Amino acid sequence: MIDLQTGLNERQRVAVLCTEGPLLVIAGAGAGKTKMLTTRISYLIEECRVPPYQILAMTFTNKAAGEMKERVEKILISSRSSALGAPEIGTFHSFCVRLLRRELLNTPFTKPFVIYDDSDQLSLIKGVLRKLNIDDKAFNPKAMQGRINRAKCDAVEPHEVEVVAHDLFSKNLKRVYEEYQKELTANNALDFGEIICMAYRLLRDRLDVRERYQQRFRYIHVDEYQDTNRAQYLLLSLLAAPRNGGHQNICVVGDEDQSIYKWRGADINNILDFENEYPGAKVVKLEQNYRSTKTILEAAGKVIRNNKSRKDKTLWTENEEGQSVIRAQLADERAEAEMVVSEVKRIAASDARSFNEFAIFYRTNAQSRSFEDVLRREKIPYQIIGGLRFYDRKEIKDILSYFKAIINPSDSVSLKRIINVPGRGIGKTSLDRLEQFHMEANIGGRVSYWEVLQRVAQDPALTSSTVAKRVGLFVKLMQRFIDEQPRLLLSELYHLILDETEYVVELRKEGTEEANARVQNLEEFNSLLQEFEEDFLEKTPEIELAVHAVHAAHDAHDVRKAELLPLFIEQSALASDLDKLGGDKSGDTSAVKLMTLHSSKGLEFPVVFLVGMEEGLFPSIKPWEETPDEDIEEERRLCYVGMTRARETLYLMSATIRRIWGNVSYQQPSRFFDEIPEEVIEFRDFSHGSRVNEYRTGSSRQYGSGAADRSGYGNGYENRDAGMGKVVGRIGPVPAGGGAPISFGGAARSAGHSAGLTTEPSSGGGLNDPAPSSVDANSALSKSAVFKNTAPKTLFAADWVGRQMSHPEYGKGTVVASEGVGPDQKVTIQFLSRQQKKFLLRYVASYFG
DNA sequence: TTTAGCTCAATTTTT
DNA sequence: TTGAGCTAAA
Numbered sequence: 045m046i047d048l049q050t051g052l053n054e055r056q057r058v059a060v061l062c063t064e065g066p067l068l069v070i071a072g073a074g075a076g077k078t079k080m081l082t083t084r085i086s087y088l089i090e091e092c093r094v095p096p097y098q099i100l101a102m103t104f105t106n107k108a109a110g111e112m113k114e115r116v117e118k119i120l121i122s123s124r125s126s127a128l129g130a131p132e133i134g135t136f137h138s139f140c141v142r143l144l145r146r147e148l149l150n151t152p153f154t155k156p157f158v159i160y161d162d163s164d165q166l167s168l169i170k171g172v173l174r175k176l177n178i179d180d181k182a183f184n185p186k187a188m189q190g191r192i193n194r195a196k197c198d199a200v201e202p203h204e205v206e207v208v209a210h211d212l213f214s215k216n217l218k219r220v221y222e223e224y225q226k227e228l229t230a231n232n233a234l235d236f237g238e239i240i241c242m243a244y245r246l247l248r249d250r251l252d253v254r255e256r257y258q259q260r261f262r263y264i265h266v267d268e269y270q271d272t273n274r275a276q277y278l279l280l281s282l283l284a285a286p287r288n289g290g291h292q293n294i295c296v297v298g299d300e301d302q303s304i305y306k307w308r309g310a311d312i313n314n315i316l317d318f319e320n321e322y323p324g325a326k327v328v329k330l331e332q333n334y335r336s337t338k339t340i341l342e343a344a345g346k347v348i349r350n351n352k353s354r355k356d357k358t359l360w361t362e363n364e365e366g367q368s369v370i371r372a373q374l375a376d377e378r379a380e381a382e383m384v385v386s387e388v389k390r391i392a393a394s395d396a397r398s399f400n401e402f403a404i405f406y407r408t409n410a411q412s413r414s415f416e417d418v419l420r421r422e423k424i425p426y427q428i429i430g431g432l433r434f435y436d437r438k439e440i441k442d443i444l445s446y447f448k449a450i451i452n453p454s455d456s457v458s459l460k461r462i463i464n465v466p467g468r469g470i471g472k473t474s475l476d477r478l479e480q481f482h483m484e485a486n487i488g489g490r491v492s493y494w495e496v497l498q499r500v501a502q503d504p505a506l507t508s509s510t511v512a513k514r515v516g517l518f519v520k521l522m523q524r525f526i527d528e529q530p531r532l533l534l535s536e537l538y539h540l541i542l543d544e545t546e547y548v549v550e551l552r553k554e555g556t557e558e559a560n561a562r563v564q565n566l567e568e569f570n571s572l573l574q575e576f577e578e579d580f581l582e583k584t585p586e587i588e589l590a591v592h593a594v595h596a597a598h599d600a601h602d603v604r605k606a607e608l609l610p611l612f613i614e615q616s617a618l619a620s621d622l623d624k625l626g627g628d629k630s631g632d633t634s635a636v637k638l639m640t641l642h643s644s645k646g647l648e649f650p651v652v653f654l655v656g657m658e659e660g661l662f663p664s665i666k667p668w669e670e671t672p673d674e675d676i677e678e679e680r681r682l683c684y685v686g687m688t689r690a691r692e693t694l695y696l697m698s699a700t701i702r703r704i705w706g707n708v709s710y711q712q713p714s715r716f717f718d719e720i721p722e723e724v725i726e727f728r729d730f731s732h733g734s735r736v737n738e739y740r741t742g743s744s745r746q747y748g749s750g751a752a753d754r755s756g757y758g759n760g761y762e763n764r765d766a767g768m769g770k771v772v773g774r775i776g777p778v779p780a781g782g783g784a785p786i787s788f789g790g791a792a793r794s795a796g797h798s799a800g801l802t803t804e805p806s807s808g809g810g811l812n813d814p815a816p817s818s819v820d821a822n823s824a825l826s827k828s829a830v831f832k833n834t835a836p837k838t839l840f841a842a843d844w845v846g847r848q849m850s851h852p853e854y855g856k857g858t859v860v861a862s863e864g865v866g867p868d869q870k871v872t873i874q875f876l877s878r879q880q881k882k883f884l885l886r887y888v889a890s891y892f893g
Numbered sequence: 894t895t896t897a898g899c900t901c902a903a904t905t906t907t908t
Numbered sequence: 909t910t911g912a913g914c915t916a917a918a
Contacts (some may be wrong), residue, residue: 105907137908162906236908273905308906349907408904410909430906471894618908642905704911705903762896 052083059295059328062082063092063263066284066322067295068315072359073344073688074335074648081265082112082235084295085131086119086574092261099131100283101265102139106620108267108646109134132261137236137618140243143257144234150253152229156610159617160228160235161436164457165189168231171456172223175483176216183216192221196237197309199244199275199460226431230456230490240275247282255280258290258311268646269298269318273309285321292322300355301348304642306674312353333688335648337366339724340694344687347719351677368726369687371717377656377730380699381414383730384653385422387695388636391651398634399425403649405641405686407662409654412638419636429639435616439551439562440569444616446541449527451609456482456493463497463518466550470518481506521545529710530606534573537609540567576612601823641686652690654683657698658711682717689869696720700731710872754810844871849892 052060055078060083071077085101088094103109113133132139141159144151151157160168169189173180180496195205202222208214229236247254264284266272272280284290298315306312319325333341341361348354374380388402404415409431420427434440442465445458453459463478464470478496485491485499487878500506501516521544529537542548550567621643637649641662656662663679665671687694698713844862857873 103907108907135908159908161908239908268907303908304905307904410904413909469894473894620907621907640905642907645907661904666904678905703909 052079053327053330053332055330055332056080056083058530059330060087062295062326062328063088064293066292066318068269068318068323068325068327069295069297069330070327070355070357071297071299071330072333072357073299073302073685074333075330075359076332077116077267077330078112079722080330081267081295081297082115082119082502085116085133085265089120089131094263095129096131097129098260098262099265100139100261100263101133101267103130103133103267104135104271105646106618107321111137112267130612131741135618136272136279137239139211140279141234141614141618143243144239144246147246147253150250151242152297153232154181155232158231158452158455158458158613159239160231160232160233160457161617162189162236162438163441165193167457167460168227168233169220169224171479172220172227174479176219176223178216178220183213183220187213188217188220191217192224193235193237193748194222194309196235196241197273197275199241199278201241217580227375227456230454230492230628231456232452237275240273240279244275244279244643247279254288258288262291262293262600263816264294266294266296268302269296270300270303270312270315270357271305271310271394272314274311274314277311277314281321284419287321294322300353301351301357302645304645304678304685306678324849329357331357331359333361334363335691336361336688337363337692339366339368340687340690340692343369343694343720343724346682346721347680347687347716348684350719351680353674353677366692369694369696369720369723369724370728371720372698372728373701373713373731375413376699376701377414377703378418380655380697381418381728384415384655384695384697385418385424387653388424388651389422391693397650399636400634401650402653403637403639403646403647403651403689404653404655405639405680405689406656407641407664408656409640415638427635427637428622429637430643433619433621434565434568435619437562437565439547439566442547443538443541443566443569444613446525446545447537447609447613449522450529450537451613453494453522453526454492459493459522461498463515464670466547468518469514470511474507474514477507477511478515485869515760529609533605534577534608535570538570538573573612575609576615580608580611585716597844641682644689645685648689648691650691651693651695652686652693653697654686655695655697656702657683657714657716659714660709660711661702661704662714663716680716683714847892849873 053076058080059067059080063084067079069080071080077459081101085099089096101109101112103112104588113130116131116133141507145156148156166185166189169192170180170185173183173188195201202218202225205218205221206214207218225238230234234242247257253633261283264280280294280296282288282290284292284294286292296315296318298460300312301314303310303312303729319327336344338361341359343361372380372383373385384404385678388399391397392399392402406412406415412428414429416426416428435444442462445461448455448458449462460475464475478500481500482491482493483494485496495518497515501512501519504512506512507515524542524544525537528540532540548563551563551566641654659665660667660685663671663676696717698717699711702709702711840862844859847859848856849859850856859871860873860874
């Protein structure tokens with residue numbers, strides 16, 4: 045018996061009990077939607093006697109799917125039955141891949157397909173551009189890729205692409221998209237978008253198949269519905285909507301306030317239109333939050349309230365009031381990192397928290413660096429989520445490409461990737477020749493790259509005897525792998541590849557730190573393979589195996605082995621970094637988590653640091669173009685998502701100056717600060733620490749008018765930009781270990797720079813990297829004496845202040861400060877875009893009217 | 894063929 | 909700042 049009385053609130057109970065017919069659940073952050081969903085699924089099985097295999101639940105991440113699976117299993121095991129199979133719980137993509145594999149005969153593929161990731165896709169698109177003689181300078185391949193993927197999100201097929209008259213780009217887009225699709229099929233490959241689209245088209249065009257799946261999955265659940273795109277929406281409609289003869293037993297859960305993937309094709313209308321697509325849909329709102337303190341919820345609620353396009357809903361909680369949200373202003377990104385880390389240490393010690401309970405969220409991956417530096421120095425374990433996926437590392441991708449080419453020699457992208465890796469003397473010229481042959485041979489036909497390689501190897505007259513020989517060796521090598529593969533375990537094949545190609549040998553020859561890291565990654569990859577192998581041989585039921593086995597193997601054991609490789613490749617393509625996170629059994633060491641705001645969705649932590657809250661960075665703004673309100677609203681939702689991840693303690697941080705792409709940039713605090721009521725905020729101005737204060741006094745002039753007001757600290761300080769700020773005075777010491785003062789930007793990685801803050805001349809410090817770009821920043825330290833109490837006159841040279849200029853990149857601006865003399869003179873410009881930038885005067889002098 | 898050195902671009906990215 | 913991709917020289 046599923047316990048519906050305890051542990052569920054009234055609304056959740058309604059949602060669980062409403063099993064028949066369409067149901068839209070609007071679930072605010074932390075309102076227990078996963079609990080609702082898992083209970084609902086269990087209820088269907090236990091109480092409604094629905095066979096588990098008739099239940100489908102779709103999520104966006106493997107992690108969400110895994111969590112749901114686990115929790116459903118727990119409930120079911122703790123009650124009784126589990127023998128009736130399991131509900132199908134997975135991501136949209138894994139669901140569609142399984143569907144396509146089961147229906148392989150109804151797809152254009154004659155044998156199991158491989159999945160192309162973004163970089164594979166880009167390679168293929170570049171190849172198409174070359175083939176069609178389209179200049180990739182004029183028509184950026186990445187832009188093409190973006191548009192193709194967008195089209196796929198919108199379920200737009202090549203023939204439906206609209207060509208705008210006189211618009212070459214749209215014309216080319218159509219051609220490229222068309223050709224790209226052909227190439228994909230010829231390569232026996234699918235990209236992420238195509239996984240969904242092909243499944244959609246199959247269900248759309250084949251009534252028999254559609255009916256089978258409609259009958260199979262009688263109860264459908266969709267998580268994060270606000271993030272579904274058009275293609276996903278249509279797919280769901282084919283399974284459940286009345287207009288397609290569906291059963292309408294569909295329960296979608298979403299929250300428009302947490303829609304943060306609009307830029308990627310997520311269509312908010314899917315939620316708004318739900319009641320049209322499914323007339324008579326019930327709507328349930330879950331508004332009680334179980335995660336955060338009242339204070340955090342209040343702050344987040346006030347922020348999201350500023351969005352115009354949203355249905356009004358108000359989260360409430362019975363949780364404690366909790367402590368104030370802490371908003372901290374730091375001197376620069378280094379100081380920001382120092383403070384975060386020192387707070388982590390302090391709280392970990394005083395509140396006996398494990399490092400697991402802390403998370404740092406930033407807008408862009410690039411921001412992780414400063415935190416990594418400090419965390420590493422302080423020997424605090426940390427884990428970065430996202431960024432470069434493990435499977436995206438060069439060495440891993442190389443091996444995976446061998447794998448892919450072995451099971452699917454039609455995969456030209458993978459073949460081209462590895463043909464000269466490690467180097468076998470097949471260089472650019474040879475590759476161009478091969479490419480040429482491929483194009484010629486492939487006209488009107490279906491000659492794969494692999495076949496071209498074989499021909500070239502056999503016929504020295506086609507190229508030269510050297511090239512033929514070298515290509516021949518590669519062909520022979522690959523052929524051997526292909527022949528051996530069915531008899532080998534994953535790890536055996538892996539070692540065979542490494543041995544025969546001397547991949548590791550080559551890496552060791554390099555002897556660099558980077559090469560060593562790659563060898564280590566390969567070792568990790570090896571254990572991953574073994575793990576997969578063991579898991580697979582233990583658990584995977586025989587039924588799952590049938591599909592790939594068509595062309596392999598002679599006995600049952602070999603069938604299993606032959607199955608391993610395709611399955612591994614598939615999961616490596618669909619896996620993400622997020623998956624590793626938080627699985628309590630995965631031996632997860634206690635580490636501070638670093639991730640982008642996007643990755644943070646769906647997670648929660650007791651202590652959250654939201655860093656880099658500065659105009660331009662967050663909200664992200666391109667200074668050179670207009671930012672539409674909708675974009676700001678999406679940024680605001682992102683802010684809301686980030687804030688509502690916090691259970692007890694929330695820090696919102698911003699830096700005054702930050703290095704962005706190697707330039708020093710003066711940052712204004714994020715507008716989102718203005719939206720949080722004063723009462724729930726505690727303002728800690730760390731840029732007014734004793735030593736830093738000197739820096740502030742000097743450089744605060746950079747702000748132009750009003751700057752003087754800011755330099756006094758601890759008394760009636762009012763930050764106009766922050767729009768708030770009851771002053772609590774300086775709290776805590778300047779956060780730094782061993783008395784090292786807060787230092788200036790990234791340049792301060794060498795200890796000497798920080799000395800600029802006090803007495804030591806920078807020339808005596810570890811200025812070991814005087815690259816031109818860093819000199820710019822360093823000179824701010826060493827020459828302009830901004831850190832000295834007595835600022836030289838030139839610092840405030842009035843002659844330039846107030847003058848107008850027009851920058852080709854940043855637009856119109858006014859000089860608000862000037863410093864240095866002669867060739868070193870710098871000016872700080874306040875641009876209309878709210879950004880401030882500092883330039884060497886001689887570089888920008890020509891932009892003044 | 895390889896590689897050193899240059900220019901250019903650059904969010905977010907569940908799959 | 910980093911990285912990818914291209915050109916020129918070894």
